[in-house]
Amino acid sequence: MTMRGPTSDLPIVLENVGFSAGASHILHDVSLAIPSGGPTVVIGPNGSGKTTLLRILSGLLVATRGCIAWGTRDAVPERLAIVFQRPTMLRRSAAANLRYALRAAHIPRAAHAKRTAELLALVGLEAFGERPARRLSGGEQQRLALARALARDPTVLLLDEPTASLDPAATKSVEEVIRAVAARGIKVVMTTHDLGAARRLAADVVMLHRGRVLATGPSPVFFSTPPNADVATFLAGDLLL
Amino acid sequence: MGNSDGASAISLVLSADPALMEIVRLSLAVSLSAVFFAALIGIPFGALIALTRFRGRDGVIVLLNALMGLPPVVVGLVVFLALSRSGPLGSWGILFTPQAMVIAQAVLVTPIIAALTRQTVEDLWAEYRDELTAMRVGPAGRVATLIWDARFSLVTTLLAGFGRAAAEVGAIIIVGGNIEGFTRTMTTAIALETSKGDLPLAVGLGIVLIAIVVVINAVAWMARVAGERIAG
Amino acid sequence: MLTRRLTLLAPVSLALVVAIAAPAAAQDKSIVVSSTTSTQDSGLFRHILPLFKAKTGIEVKVVAQGTGQALDTGRRGDADVVFVHARPAEEKFIAEGFGVKRHPVMYNDFVLIGPKGDPAGIKGSRDIVAALTAIKSKGAPFISRGDRSGTHQAELKLWKVAGVDIPAEKEAKKLGPWYKEIGQGMGAALNTAAASGSYVLSDRATWISFKNKSDLVIAVEGDKRLFNQYGVILVNPKKHPNVKADLGQQFIDWLTSPEGQKAIADYKIDGQQLFFPNAVDSNA
Numbered sequence: 004m005t006m007r008g009p010t011s012d013l014p015i016v017l018e019n020v021g022f023s024a025g026a027s028h029i030l031h032d033v034s035l036a037i038p039s040g041g042p043t044v045v046i047g048p049n050g051s052g053k054t055t056l057l058r059i060l061s062g063l064l065v066a067t068r069g070c071i072a073w074g075t076r077d078a079v080p081e082r083l084a085i086v087f088q089r090p091t092m093l094r095r096s097a098a099a100n101l102r103y104a105l106r107a108a109h110i111p112r113a114a115h116a117k118r119t120a121e122l123l124a125l126v127g128l129e130a131f132g133e134r135p136a137r138r139l140s141g142g143e144q145q146r147l148a149l150a151r152a153l154a155r156d157p158t159v160l161l162l163d164e165p166t167a168s169l170d171p172a173a174t175k176s177v178e179e180v181i182r183a184v185a186a187r188g189i190k191v192v193m194t195t196h197d198l199g200a201a202r203r204l205a206a207d208v209v210m211l212h213r214g215r216v217l218a219t220g221p222s223p224v225f226f227s228t229p230p231n232a233d234v235a236t237f238l239a240g241d242l243l244l
Numbered sequence: 245m246g247n248s249d250g251a252s253a254i255s256l257v258l259s260a261d262p263a264l265m266e267i268v269r270l271s272l273a274v275s276l277s278a279v280f281f282a283a284l285i286g287i288p289f290g291a292l293i294a295l296t297r298f299r300g301r302d303g304v305i306v307l308l309n310a311l312m313g314l315p316p317v318v319v320g321l322v323v324f325l326a327l328s329r330s331g332p333l334g335s336w337g338i339l340f341t342p343q344a345m346v347i348a349q350a351v352l353v354t355p356i357i358a359a360l361t362r363q364t365v366e367d368l369w370a371e372y373r374d375e376l377t378a379m380r381v382g383p384a385g386r387v388a389t390l391i392w393d394a395r396f397s398l399v400t401t402l403l404a405g406f407g408r409a410a411a412e413v414g415a416i417i418i419v420g421g422n423i424e425g426f427t428r429t430m431t432t433a434i435a436l437e438t439s440k441g442d443l444p445l446a447v448g449l450g451i452v453l454i455a456i457v458v459v460i461n462a463v464a465w466m467a468r469v470a471g472e473r474i475a476g
Numbered sequence: 477m478l479t480r481r482l483t484l485l486a487p488v489s490l491a492l493v494v495a496i497a498a499p500a501a502a503q504d505k506s507i508v509v510s511s512t513t514s515t516q517d518s519g520l521f522r523h524i525l526p527l528f529k530a531k532t533g534i535e536v537k538v539v540a541q542g543t544g545q546a547l548d549t550g551r552r553g554d555a556d557v558v559f560v561h562a563r564p565a566e567e568k569f570i571a572e573g574f575g576v577k578r579h580p581v582m583y584n585d586f587v588l589i590g591p592k593g594d595p596a597g598i599k600g601s602r603d604i605v606a607a608l609t610a611i612k613s614k615g616a617p618f619i620s621r622g623d624r625s626g627t628h629q630a631e632l633k634l635w636k637v638a639g640v641d642i643p644a645e646k647e648a649k650k651l652g653p654w655y656k657e658i659g660q661g662m663g664a665a666l667n668t669a670a671a672s673g674s675y676v677l678s679d680r681a682t683w684i685s686f687k688n689k690s691d692l693v694i695a696v697e698g699d700k701r702l703f704n705q706y707g708v709i710l711v712n713p714k715k716h717p718n719v720k721a722d723l724g725q726q727f728i729d730w731l732t733s734p735e736g737q738k739a740i741a742d743y744k745i746d747g748q749q750l751f752f753p754n755a756v757d758s759n760a
Binding site: 328329330331334337339340421422423424426438439440441442443 | 517
């Protein structure tokens with residue numbers, strides 16, 4: 004992976020973005036600018052629309068209202084990768100999953116062996132290369148999915164609840180990878196309901212509530228001085244209705 | 245095979261009777277070839293239907309499923325009329341040959357393989373959709389990936405097709421003519437021996453046929469177990 | 477990797493095509509003869525065809541069907557020679573222009589088969605017409621092939637002589653349940669008769685080689701009206717240019733030659749001759 008300077012895929016700017024599916028309205032009037040730099044963490048109660056927002060950023064869902072621009076373009080960048088909350092392993096070995104992602108990203112075949120080894124090492128799965136991916140534990144699969152996303156050499160990396168189902172040790176190692184990845188200049192946008200992880204990782208924070216942006220702001224100010232009462236309630240661990 | 249005079253088919257097998265061996269060879273050659281060509285057409289077709297949305301898609305799926313129940317004797321009749329010298333494909337001159345039998349059985353088996361492939365691929369696509377879309381895999385890549393990753397279920401599909409082909413007699417007896425030494429298979433031989441009243445021989449041949457099909461299924465099962473252990 | 481797997485397909489498909497095609501390629505000097513199931517079931521072909529092949533090198537592929545179907549196969553041009561036993565149908569075939577010339581070859585006879593218990597009381601009779609009349613009047617169970625075959629047509633003709641118009645009675649729904657049509661070949665008819673204790677008209681050859689006789693026996697035989705004449709016809713190459721006229725004619729010539737006629741006469745089951753060559757009989 005190479006060091007990355009500012010790219011033309013950022014900032015990601017959303018203007019009055021809304022998303023409805025049938026009768027349910029999931030996002031309303033979301034206007035945001037996601038700048039280049041450290042990780043942007045999206046927080047909010049369950050059902051606030053975090054996952055939907057991420058899927059729209061990745062292009063898997065199309066906003067039913069409003070518009071989005073990724074840097075200078077209004078199409079999803081080629082070098083954008085996403086890791087889902089419950090990633091699906093392809094029915095093959097861990098290494099083969101990575102090779103598949105490399106091939107899909109048009110990385111030349113000659114580089115595959117080296118890149119696969121690097122990626123496995125990055126997420127701490129060197130010993131698991133030949134194991135069938137579906138036989139890995141939940142945490143290992145999450146890490147493999149992360150490696151798979153990084154195989155694309157992305158400029159933007161979207162992560163949906165990357166540590167939700169992980170034990171503390173696995174959480175720690177995944178957070179280390181996220182920090183390492185961000186340090187190399189890859190823009191990370193992640194959702195989480197783990198406020199501790201948010202505090203540890205965020206460079207700036209976006210809070211959603213009932214499909215709307217409640218507040219945004221840089222970390223750690225956002226946590227030390229909540230911008231409004233609702234944010235304060237949520238950060239205190241109380242239910243926000 | 246000669247006048248059986250009560251000689252059991254089992255002893256014919258044990259003595260590797262050449263006429264019986266030829267019948268077994270032809271049965272396998274015809275049915276395996278039919279499954280092969282049916283798979284060549286049916287698997288990609290089924291995968292395509294699974295992955296594309298178009299108007300009338302539900303109708304196509306219903307039709308495909310219904311065609312799994314095509315009566316063999318009707319297929320035989322239609323193929324016979326097509327391949328007859330007086331028919332549209334008469335110039336091919338392949339009526340009453342093993343090639344005609346392969347065609348008839350391929351027609352019979354293709355809907356089975358296509359319909360079951362569609363179901364299998366659609367189920368796997370539901371699992372893989374997000375990831376493959378996120379990885380920007382194009383349509384050809386999707387089809388190839390789904391077919392390859394679903395290969396063990398598809399083997400079961402092929403076995404279902406083979407079972408249908410190996411068991412049927414209605415189609416191949418019409419288009420093949422049950423010519424001794426040339427288009428006589430196990431099932432048509434059983435039909436013939438039954439009509440000659442040689443029921444013990446017919447039953448014996450039936451046992452041999454079932455044994456062969458069981459062996460093929462066992463081999464496929466072992467291959468699947470070994471393969472799954474490797475690939476997970 | 478995908479291309480590597482795809483290239484496996486090529487040799488596999490080639491191997492399969494060759495495996496099936498191989499025997500076919502060896503059959504270049506061959507003819508297709510459509511004949512009847514009863515003739516094939518008698519085993520006659522297995523006896524005489526190797527002799528013909530040894531002499532001429534011509535492979536004869538026999539497609540055995542009912543007479544109606546066999547003539548139909550000739551009409552479609554799917555056979556080179558037709559070899560059946562239904563003179564009126566054969567002459568119609570030639571009149572329609574599908575056949576070149578009809579050559580008598582041999583005859584065998586029909587026998588009336590029935591259960592040992594003989595419900596119609598006709599066993600041992602030499603009068604087929606009286607026997608059939610008895611069967612109808614007593615309503616004894618009777619199996620008919622009902623498949624437009626030569627045997628079926630002969631059966632209907634005999635009923636007619638006995639004063640029973642089966643097709644007309646069927647049409648008028650006056651036929652009783654004692655008469656059952658199964659629409660299948662001779663072997664199936666005998667199986668059904670054995671299982672249901674019925675009478676059935678069979679050619680002698682099929683009867684002798686039939687292996688499931690159970691308690692069936694010959695009830696009536698020897699009536700001249702039970703003789704069954706075979707004819708062989710070359711399919712008209714003017715109607716179907718693909719017909720192998722030369723090879724087909726060689727087969728016909730051999731069948732009607734002294735050598736072929738002797739081969740037919742030599743065919744015996746249990747020491748009994750089944751077919752009586754009569755190619756020289758111009759009335760046949």
